[in-house]
Amino acid sequence: MPAQDQCLCLLAVPQPQADHVKRIVILGGGTGGTLAANRLRRAYDDEAAEIVVVDRDTDHVYQPGLLFVPFGLTDMRRIVRPRRQQFRHGISFRQAGIDGVDVGTDLVHLDDGTALSYDVLVVATGARLLPEETDGLTGPGWLRDVFTFYTPDGAVALHRALEQFSGGRLVVNVIDMPIKCPVAPLEFSFLADWYFRRRGIRDRVELSYVTPLDGAFTKPVCNQELSGLLADKGIELVTEFNTGTVDPPGDHGEANRTGRLISYDEREVPFDLAVVVPLHGGAGFVGRSPGLGDELGFIPVDPGTLQSRAQQNVFALGDATDVPTSKAGSVAHFEGDVLTGNVRRFLAGQPLTAAFDGHTNCFIETGFGKALLIDFNYDTEPLTGHYPARLGLPLLKQSRLNHLGKLAFQQFYWHGLLPGYDVPGISSAMPARGKTRPRAQAATAAGVGGHR
Amino acid sequence: MPTATYAGHSVAVNDEGFLADPGQWTEDMAPQIAKAEGIDELTPQHWQVIRFMRAEYQAKGTGPSVRVLGKTSGVTIKELYQLFPRGPAKTAAKIAGIPKPRGCI
Numbered sequence: 001m002p003a004q005d006q007c008l009c010l011l012a013v014p015q016p017q018a019d020h021v022k023r024i025v026i027l028g029g030g031t032g033g034t035l036a037a038n039r040l041r042r043a044y045d046d047e048a049a050e051i052v053v054v055d056r057d058t059d060h061v062y063q064p065g066l067l068f069v070p071f072g073l074t075d076m077r078r079i080v081r082p083r084r085q086q087f088r089h090g091i092s093f094r095q096a097g098i099d100g101v102d103v104g105t106d107l108v109h110l111d112d113g114t115a116l117s118y119d120v121l122v123v124a125t126g127a128r129l130l131p132e133e134t135d136g137l138t139g140p141g142w143l144r145d146v147f148t149f150y151t152p153d154g155a156v157a158l159h160r161a162l163e164q165f166s167g168g169r170l171v172v173n174v175i176d177m178p179i180k181c182p183v184a185p186l187e188f189s190f191l192a193d194w195y196f197r198r199r200g201i202r203d204r205v206e207l208s209y210v211t212p213l214d215g216a217f218t219k220p221v222c223n224q225e226l227s228g229l230l231a232d233k234g235i236e237l238v239t240e241f242n243t244g245t246v247d248p249p250g251d252h253g254e255a256n257r258t259g260r261l262i263s264y265d266e267r268e269v270p271f272d273l274a275v276v277v278p279l280h281g282g283a284g285f286v287g288r289s290p291g292l293g294d295e296l297g298f299i300p301v302d303p304g305t306l307q308s309r310a311q312q313n314v315f316a317l318g319d320a321t322d323v324p325t326s327k328a329g330s331v332a333h334f335e336g337d338v339l340t341g342n343v344r345r346f347l348a349g350q351p352l353t354a355a356f357d358g359h360t361n362c363f364i365e366t367g368f369g370k371a372l373l374i375d376f377n378y379d380t381e382p383l384t385g386h387y388p389a390r391l392g393l394p395l396l397k398q399s400r401l402n403h404l405g406k407l408a409f410q411q412f413y414w415h416g417l418l419p420g421y422d423v424p425g426i427s428s429a430m431p432a433r434g435k436t437r438p439r440a441q442a443a444t445a446a447g448v449g450g451h452r
Numbered sequence: 453m454p455t456a457t458y459a460g461h462s463v464a465v466n467d468e469g470f471l472a473d474p475g476q477w478t479e480d481m482a483p484q485i486a487k488a489e490g491i492d493e494l495t496p497q498h499w500q501v502i503r504f505m506r507a508e509y510q511a512k513g514t515g516p517s518v519r520v521l522g523k524t525s526g527v528t529i530k531e532l533y534q535l536f537p538r539g540p541a542k543t544a545a546k547i548a549g550i551p552k553p554r555g556c557i
Contacts, residue, residue, distance in 0.1 A: 264529055
């Protein structure tokens with residue numbers, strides 16, 4: 001698109017210098033945006049493409065680390081690094097908020113009054129927490145008796161609250177799906193059991209896991225394993241609970257009254273301390289950008305190509321998309337390869353490849369120095385077996401090895417995943433070898449088509 | 453696969469009672485499915501939600517969640533629970549003859 005046709009306000013920002021220099025604008029410098037920028041930078045010479053990343057702040061948080069902050073197992077200093085340092089040489093970083101995207105004229109409007117034109121836009125602005133959408137959640141109990149560990153401030157405040165907690169009812173509540181890292185609230189519950197045992201007060205703490213789903217997890221084999229683990233650890237499971245209101249303890253002048261989660265169908269779960277995963281939505285600017293997002297602010301994309309369903313020169317990856325798999329860093333990692341290839345194909349006028357299969361891979365910390373590993377995609381639920389092949393990490397089974405894998409992952413995150421490297425022997429597509437299929441599924445596997 | 457008979461037609465249903473083929477559904481089956489779900493009479497507001505569920509399913513390949521219903525159907529979440537006390541998304545999907553809305557993972 002010739003920059004000369006744009007309005008005067010654009011003169012303030014650099015435009016592509018020549019027609020053959022393409023500008024790729026990446027919104028969001030988190031996991032997906034950073035790895036996409038680095039992969040694209042490797043794919044193009046500086047003369048062939050300009051790559052600009054926009055983010056409103058300069059801290060890159062290793063989000064899986066937030067789970068460990070409330071238990072004092074790590075702290076914020078150890079899980080935050082400067083955003084800029086994660087980009088390869090030759091990537092421009094613009095620190096600004098996003099007012100909106102005009103997909104008709106290929107312009108991103110920034111909150112400093114300038115605009116950026118693009119040949120290709122990559123949306124990687126992740127998911128946003130919306131605690132204010134649940135009645136009572138951000139009321140007087142917020143960060144006093146009601147916490148979330150999904151934000152740095154919340155995780156730190158919860159650490160202090162847990163240290164002072166001497167007994168009572170602790171509930172872990174997922175308000176509704178989708179959420180980032182859907183296993184994290186389960187991991188929190190397992191670690192809370194470990195934490196209170198270590199402090200010698202487990203017998204004074206009642207733990208409940210309250211979920212809108214009809215089980216601990218959505219898929220049968222994994223649900224059975226995780227529900228069993230909750231039961232083994234004495235954690236009550238409350239299912240199909242759609243929280244409408246959070247009523248914190250001690251309001252209305254009743255000092256010793258316990259708090260309550262109240263569902264839309266008027267069931268109640270009492271609590272002294274609530275750990276809540278608030279509703280999630282896409283980034284705020286998506287709602288201000290007609291034609292870009294869905295009703296929750298996520299970007300509808302083709303689940304195989306990651307191209308926007310509405311705009312050919314818009315792609316998305318990571319938590320920002322609406323693809324039916326987990327919102328997790330591993331997904332952004334596996335998407336990175338497909339996205340980079342398709343951006344190149346698009347700019348070269350070639351057909352895209354529908355190569356992303358929904359591959360997701362998550363370690364599930366279960367406490368006492370152990371963890372489970374799950375590996376799945378759009379069509380295959382998490383199964384038992386080994387990953388990435390028969391001689392590998394055990395799947396859906398607690399082991400010390402998986403826990404060590406989870407800890408080691410943080411180093412890979414900074415030095416492998418963000419720079420956009422693949423692990424030798426680990427492909428973007430989910431490996432089928434090493435997995436044990438349930439009998440019925442094994443019998444029909446050959447004939448099963450996906451939902452796509 | 454089990455079958456059920458609604459409005460005089462025998463249709464295949466899954467273990468949870470959802471129609472196996474949404475194409476077999478007709479509007480005259482809805483009142484009978486609703487009765488089995490504890491809803492004695494389908495009001496115009498019920499129908500607004502049921503028709504919305506079918507339109508969403510046809511457009512997107514899955515029925516909406518309660519939260520999306522509350523944002524887009526013109527009926528608030530509180531009202532949705534009054535209409536479908538056993539869970540709006542699940543019950544309305546069953547009455548509308550579409551699959552259970554996909555749980556996100």
